[in-house]
Amino acid sequence: xxxxxxxxxxxxxxxxxxxxxxxxxxxxxxxxxxxxxxxxxxxxxxxxxxxxxxxxxxxxxxxxxxxxxxxxxxxxxxxxxxxxxxxxxxxxxxxxxxxxxxxxxxxxxxxxxxxxxxxxxxxxxxxxxxxxxxxxxxxxxxxxxxxxxxxxxxxxxxxxxxxxxxxxxxxxxxxxxxxxxxxxxxxxxxxxxxxxxxxxxxxxxxxxxxxxxxxxxxxxxxxxxxxxxxxxxxxxxxxxxxxxxxxxxxxxxxxxxxxxxxxxxxxxxxxxxxxxxxxxxxxxxxxxxxxxxxxxxxxxxxxxxxxxxxxxxxxxxxxxxxxxxxxxxxxxxxxxxxxxxxxxxxxxxxxxxxxxxxxxxxxxxxxxxxxxxxxxxxxxxxxxxxxxxxxxxxxxxxxxxxxxxxxxxxxxxxxxx
Amino acid sequence: xxxxxxxxxxxxxxxxxxxxxxxxxxxxxxxxxxxxxxxxxxxxxxxxxxxxxxxxxxxxxxxxxxxxxxxxxxxxxxxxxxxxxxxxxxxxxxxxxxxxxxxxxxxxxxxxxxxxxxxxxxxxxxxxxxxxxxxxxxxxxxxxxxxxxxxxxxxxxxxxxxxxxxxxxxxxxxxxxxxxxxxxxxxxxxxxxxxxxxxxxxxxxxxxxxxxxxxxxxxxxxxxxxxxxxxxxxxxxxxxxxxxxxxxxxxxxxxxxxxxxxxxxxxxxxxxxxxxxxxxxxxxxxxxxxxxxxxxxxxxxxxxxxxxxxxxxxxxxxxxxxxxxxxxxxxxxxxxxxxxxxxxxxxxxxxxxxxxxxxxxxxxxxxxxxxxxxxxxxxxxxxxxxxxxxxxxxxxxxxxxxxxxxxxxxxxxxxxx
Numbered sequence: 001x002x003x004x005x006x007x008x009x010x011x012x013x014x015x016x017x018x019x020x021x022x023x024x025x026x027x028x029x030x031x032x033x034x035x036x037x038x039x040x041x042x043x044x045x046x047x048x049x050x051x052x053x054x055x056x057x058x059x060x061x062x063x064x065x066x067x068x069x070x071x072x073x074x075x076x077x078x079x080x081x082x083x084x085x086x087x088x089x090x091x092x093x094x095x096x097x098x099x100x101x102x103x104x105x106x107x108x109x110x111x112x113x114x115x116x117x118x119x120x121x122x123x124x125x126x127x128x129x130x131x132x133x134x135x136x137x138x139x140x141x142x143x144x145x146x147x148x149x150x151x152x153x154x155x156x157x158x159x160x161x162x163x164x165x166x167x168x169x170x171x172x173x174x175x176x177x178x179x180x181x182x183x184x185x186x187x188x189x190x191x192x193x194x195x196x197x198x199x200x201x202x203x204x205x206x207x208x209x210x211x212x213x214x215x216x217x218x219x220x221x222x223x224x225x226x227x228x229x230x231x232x233x234x235x236x237x238x239x240x241x242x243x244x245x246x247x248x249x250x251x252x253x254x255x256x257x258x259x260x261x262x263x264x265x266x267x268x269x270x271x272x273x274x275x276x277x278x279x280x281x282x283x284x285x286x287x288x289x290x291x292x293x294x295x296x297x298x299x300x301x302x303x304x305x306x307x308x309x310x311x312x313x314x315x316x317x318x319x320x321x322x323x324x325x326x327x328x329x330x331x332x333x334x335x336x337x338x339x340x341x342x343x344x345x346x347x348x349x350x351x352x353x354x355x356x357x358x359x360x361x362x363x364x365x366x367x368x369x370x371x372x373x374x375x376x377x378x379x380x381x382x383x384x385x386x387x388x389x390x391x392x393x394x395x396x397x398x399x400x401x402x403x404x405x406x407x408x409x410x411x412x413x414x415x416x417x
Numbered sequence: 418x419x420x421x422x423x424x425x426x427x428x429x430x431x432x433x434x435x436x437x438x439x440x441x442x443x444x445x446x447x448x449x450x451x452x453x454x455x456x457x458x459x460x461x462x463x464x465x466x467x468x469x470x471x472x473x474x475x476x477x478x479x480x481x482x483x484x485x486x487x488x489x490x491x492x493x494x495x496x497x498x499x500x501x502x503x504x505x506x507x508x509x510x511x512x513x514x515x516x517x518x519x520x521x522x523x524x525x526x527x528x529x530x531x532x533x534x535x536x537x538x539x540x541x542x543x544x545x546x547x548x549x550x551x552x553x554x555x556x557x558x559x560x561x562x563x564x565x566x567x568x569x570x571x572x573x574x575x576x577x578x579x580x581x582x583x584x585x586x587x588x589x590x591x592x593x594x595x596x597x598x599x600x601x602x603x604x605x606x607x608x609x610x611x612x613x614x615x616x617x618x619x620x621x622x623x624x625x626x627x628x629x630x631x632x633x634x635x636x637x638x639x640x641x642x643x644x645x646x647x648x649x650x651x652x653x654x655x656x657x658x659x660x661x662x663x664x665x666x667x668x669x670x671x672x673x674x675x676x677x678x679x680x681x682x683x684x685x686x687x688x689x690x691x692x693x694x695x696x697x698x699x700x701x702x703x704x705x706x707x708x709x710x711x712x713x714x715x716x717x718x719x720x721x722x723x724x725x726x727x728x729x730x731x732x733x734x735x736x737x738x739x740x741x742x743x744x745x746x747x748x749x750x751x752x753x754x755x756x757x758x759x760x761x762x763x764x765x766x767x768x769x770x771x772x773x774x775x776x777x778x779x780x781x782x783x784x785x786x787x788x789x790x791x792x793x794x795x796x797x798x799x800x801x802x803x804x805x806x807x808x809x810x811x812x813x814x815x816x817x818x819x820x821x822x823x824x825x826x827x828x829x830x831x832x833x834x
Contacts, residue, residue, distance in 0.1 A: 011629050011638065013453060015443030016599070018435050026432030036430060039458055044627070072611045074627045106803065113608045131805065133608075152630060154810055182433070191530045191550075194489045210461070210491045212428050213569060221433065276721075282707020283700035286721045290699020293775050293808055301727035304693075304703045304719035306712070310761065314718070314731065344727065358710050386523065388548065391710055393571055 001172060003029050004056035005039040008049060008067035008077055009151055012041045020153050021066040028165055033178055034062065044068055049080045053146075061144055062168065067151030069134040071113045081121050081137060081148055089119040095126050095135045102133055124148075127163045131155045138167065145171075178225045179232040183243060184257060185250040186217030186404050193218055196247050203242055207235060215396045216259070217252075249413045252404065259403040260288040266410045267298035267348075274406075275344035276302040277315055277336040279327065280354040280370065284399045300344040305336065315339030328353050330371050333382035337373030348409075349375040352402050354385075356394040368394055372402045374409055383415070418589060420446050421473035422456040425466060425484035425494055426568055429458045437570050438483040445582055450595060451479065461485055466497045470563075478561055479585065484568030486551040488530045498538050498554060498565055506536040512543050512552045519550055541565075544580045548572045555584070562588075595642045596649040600660060601674060602667040603634030603821050610635055613664050620659055624652060632813045633676070634669075666830045669821065676820040677705040683827045684715035684765075691823075692761035693719040694732055694753040696744065697771040697787065701816045717761040722753065732756030745770050747788050750799035754790030765826075766792040769819050771802075773811045785811055789819045791826055800832070 005025050011017040022039045029036055037060060042052045049068075056063045068077030082089060096118035103110045117133050120126045127136030129150065136149040136159045147164055149156040185193060190213045197203060208223040222239050226232035244251060253262045267274055276285050276299075286302040289295055303314050308327055311317040317335040325331045333353050341349025354370030361367035367389050373382035383405065387397045408415065422442050428434040439456045446453055454477060459469045466485075473480045485494030499506060513535035520527045534550050537543045544553030544566065553566040553576045564581055566573040602610060607630045614620060625640040639656050643649035661668060670679045684691055693702050693716075703719040706712055720731050725744055728734040734752040742748045750770050758766025771787030778784035784806050790799040800822065804814045825832065 010627065010640075012440070013443060013456070014447040014597075015440035015445070016636075016638065017629065018437055018440050020435055023429070023432035023435050026430060028432070030431040039430070041456055070628060070630070071608045072628045073617050074625070108606065108609070111608050111612050113611055131807075154632070154807060180431075189525065191488045191528050192525070195528050195530055200490055208491070210427065211487060211489045212434065213487070215571070219433075221428065223427075278700075281704075282712065282716070283695075283703030283719060283721070284707075286700030287698075287704040287812075290701075290721070290723070291809060291812070295699065296723055299699070299721075300724050301731070302700060302721035302723070303731075304700070304707070304716075304721070306707070306719070307717050307761075310718035313760070314720070343730070344724075390548075390571060392708060395704075395708070 001034050001062055002037050002060045003034050003062040003064065004037055004060040006052055006056055006063065006065045007039070007041045007151075008044060008065065009041070010043045012067075013043055021151065021156055024153070024157060025064050025066070025160065028160060029064075030178075030180075032165070032169060032172060034168075034172075044074055044076055046076050046080055046083075049077065050084055053080065053084045057144060057146065063144070063146045064164075065146070065148045066156050069136070069148065069150045071117055071133070077148060078119075078121070081124070081139075085121065085123055085139060085141065085146075087121045087123040090122045091118050092120045092126050092135070094128065095120060098128055098135070099133045127159045129155055129159065130162070131158045136163075138164070177227070177229045177232045178223065179229070179236055180221055180223045181236045181240060182255045183220045183222070183240065183251050184217060184253045185220065185247065186252055186259065186400055188218065188247070188250045189213075190218045193220070193247055193250070197243065198246065204239060205235075207239055209239075215393050216400045252407055258288070259400060259407065261292055263403055263407055263410070264289065264292040264295060264298060266407070268294070270410075272298065272348060273300045273344070273346040274298055274348045274350065275300045275340040275346040277340035277349070277351040278302065278304050279306060279311070279336070279352060280356045281352050281395050281398050281402070282306065284395050285350070285352065285402055288399060288403070300346045301340075303340055311336065315343065326365065328355055328365055328369060328371065330373075330382045330384060333371035333373035334375075334380055335373075337375045337382070338380050341375045347376060348406065349373075350402055350406050352398055354394070354398060356391045356398070357389050358391060370394075370398045370401070372398070372405050374405050376409060418451050418479055419454050419477045420451050420479040420481065421454055421477040423469055423473055423480065423482045424456070424458045424568075425461060425482065426458070427460045429484075430460055438568065438573055441570070441574060442481050442483070442577065445577060446481075447595075447597075449582070449586060449589060451585075451589075461491055461493055463493050463497055463500075466494065467501055470497065470501045474561065474563065480561070480563045481581075482563070482565045483573050486553070486565065486567045488534055488550065494565060495536075495538070498541070498556075502538065502540055502556060502558070502563075504538045504540040507539045508535050509537045509543050509552070511545065512537060515545055515552070516550045544576045546572055546576065547579070548575050553580075555581070594644070594646045594649045595640065596646070596653055597638055597640045598653045598657060599672045600637045600639070600657065600668050601634060601670045602637065602664065603669055603676065603817055605635065605664070605667045606630075607635045610637070610664055610667070614660065615663065621656065622652075624656055626656075632810050633817045669824055675705070676817060676824065678709055680820055680824055680827070681706065681709040681712060681715060683824070685711070687827075689715065689765060690717045690761070690763040691715055691765045691767065692717045692757040692763040694757035694766070694768040695719065695721050696723060696728070696753070696769060697773045698769050698812050698815050698819070699723065701812050702767070702769065702819055705816060705820070717763045718757075720757055728753065732760065743782065745772055745782055745786060745788065747790075747799045747801060750788035750790035751792075751797055752790075754792045754799070755797050758792045764793060765823065766790075767819055767823050768799075769815050771811070771815060773808045773815070774806050775808060787811070787815045787818070789815070789822050791822050793826060
C-alpha cells in the first residue's frame, strides 16, 4: 500500500504553522508498514487542491488530506471534495447531533455557520469529531481510499486513532517488516557517543542506525527490515544489547519515553515523593513532571524561587550564603534542594539556579552557567554545568540535566567516565 | 526569485521529527517576498538526494537544504554536495578553529570525528556555526544560490539569521509586495469570531483573511498584495481597524506576540510585580512567563502547590475551606491567589486549581473543570472554566485562560458580552 499525505493551508507553506499533522500521519503509517511516497503542502486554493487530489489519487492507494474543513470562508476543502468526486452535500443527522452536543457541553449557542458543518459529501462516510465540530470524510472509490480530516491537530489525531488507523489496519496484508527502535540518551554529545560505539558496521550487520541530536540529547534510531517479524525483532534486540553494553548509562529510555516519564515511574514504583525548587528554569521542570498523568502520586510541591526573598522565606536559604557566594552558586543550589526537601517532607529535593540569558551574565558568572542541587536522605550535593547563550535552549538543557541528575541518583549511576 | 526548500532526513519523512526547519525557512523567505515553489522531504540516501538537488536547481534561483551534515556515518549530505558540484574537500582553518574553541568552551576533548567536520567543499564559502560544530555551505553557480545547513534547528536558525538572510536580502530587487499581519485572539471560538465580523467581503475589499485556531486561541491572518508597499500597509491598517472595532477586546496581540510577552510588557511598564500559585497546571504558567527575557523584573515568585499541605503551609489556604468545598473550588482558587499575593508582597496574585485528567474527575467535578483566581490591591475574585478531557490540552487552555484573566484585569476589559 502506497500513501500520499496532503496538507492544505498557506499557514504551513509560509511557515506560520508547523506541519505536525504530516509528522503524526507519517509516524502512524510507518508503524503500519505503509510506504509514504510523498508528503506535500498546498495553499488554500481550489484549483491547486483539485490538481493535487488528482496527482495523489492517480499514483497511490491511500490519500490522507488534512486542513481546510473549518466553518469560515477560507476553508475550501469540502467544496474540492464535492467537485473532485462529483458528489453533493447532504445534512447528516449524527453529525448535527454531535455539533449540537459539543456546543451545549460548552454552554455556547449553535450558530448557522456551525450547523452548516453537518453537511457531508453524499459518497463519504462521516468521521465523527470528538474534539471539535467539523466531521472528517472516509471515501472509498475502486480499491482506493481517500480520507479528509480537519487541520486542527488534536481533532485530526482523535479521528486517526479512533477511526482511520483501525480501519486501515483491517485492510492490510503485510509482507515485509520494517521495525524501528529508538534509544534515548542525554548528557553525551553525538560525536562521543559515535566514538564509544566503536566499529559501526560490526555493530549493525546490515541494520541502519541514525543519530538524531537536539537540546535534550541524542536519539539513536535502529531500523531493521526482514521478511519475518520475529527475525527483525530479534535482530533489533541484539543490536540494542550491544549498544547498551557500551553506552548504557547514557540511555534513559526508548521510543516515546521522556525523561520525566521515566522518573515518574521510578518514583511511583518506590512510593517516593519529590519536591523541586526552580530558579532559572522558572517552572519548566515542574511543568514537565506534571505533564505526566498521575504526577500527584510523586510530586509533592514546587517552588519557583525567582527572587532572593523567595529563596530565603520559602526555602530557608541562608542570606549570608547568598551574600557571600551569590544566588547562582553551588552552595545556594545545595541549600535550595535541602530546603525544598525539608519543607515538604519529601524523599528527594531537586533544585536549579543559573543564568539563562540573554542578560545577567558577568565575566566570572557567564550566561549559561548553571548549578543543580539534589538531596535524598543520605546525600546533599550539587554540580556545575555550562550551557550556551540562548535563553530557551538553556532552560531546556538545564531542565534535562536536572532530571538526568535525579535519574542517576535514583539508579545509582555515576557521573565519572 | 523562486525558492525550493529541501529537508533531508528519514526522521522527518516518517514523522519522528517535526519539520520545524522548513517552517522557519518558509517564514523567513516569505518575509523577503520570495516565492516558495516547493518544499520537499527526502531520505538520507545519496541517489535520491542527488536527484532532488538536480530537480530543485534546474527550476529555481535559490535552493535551501538542511540536514545530514552531522559527524556520523548516516550523514551523507556533504558527500552529495561534493558529487553534485564536482568539487573536492579542503580543510578550512577558520572552521577548525571554531570547532576547537567550541569543544574547549564545553570542557570536552576534540575527537577525530569532529575534526573531520572542518573539511569543506572547495567551491563553497563556509557558513560558521556558532551553536555547534558542522559548518554550512554557501555556493554560487551562475546566478543561482545553493545553501546547505545542518538539520539541528538552532544551528540552522543561527546561520540563517546571521549569514544567509542578510546575504540574500542584498541580492533582491523586489517589485510586488505581499504583506501579512496576524491578530491574535483568545477566549472566543472561531465560528463566533467569524459571525461577529459580519459581512466578510465588505470588510476585506479583496484582501485575504484566514482563521487559524489552536488550543490557545484563534489567529486571524490578513494578507494584502500590492505594487506599492505603502498601499499594502495602509490597506492592512484599515482592515485591522475595522476588525478591532468589532472584536478588539478578544485581541491580545499581533504576529509574534504571545500572551506572556504582552503581559510582561504591561507589568514592566507599570513597575508591577506578579506572583503565581499553580495547582493543576503544575508550573506551565510560570514556565511561560519565565520564557520572557527579563522576567525577573515582574515575576516575584511562584508556588506549585500540588498537595493540599503545600496549599495550606505555603499559601495559607484555610484547611476548613478545602474540607468544605474541596481543593478544586472557586473559594480555594480565590484563597490561593490571595495567599501568593500576600506572602510575596506582589501587586498581583494569580492562581489555578482544576482537574486536568485523565483521572481524578467525578460527576459533580468532571475532568476539565478549572477555577482561576486573581487578586490586585482592590479585588480578589475567581472564575469557573470548563475544558475538555485531554490533560496536555487542558494545561495549555488553563494557562491561557489564566493569563487572559490577568490581561483583562490589567486593561480593565470586561468578560460580559
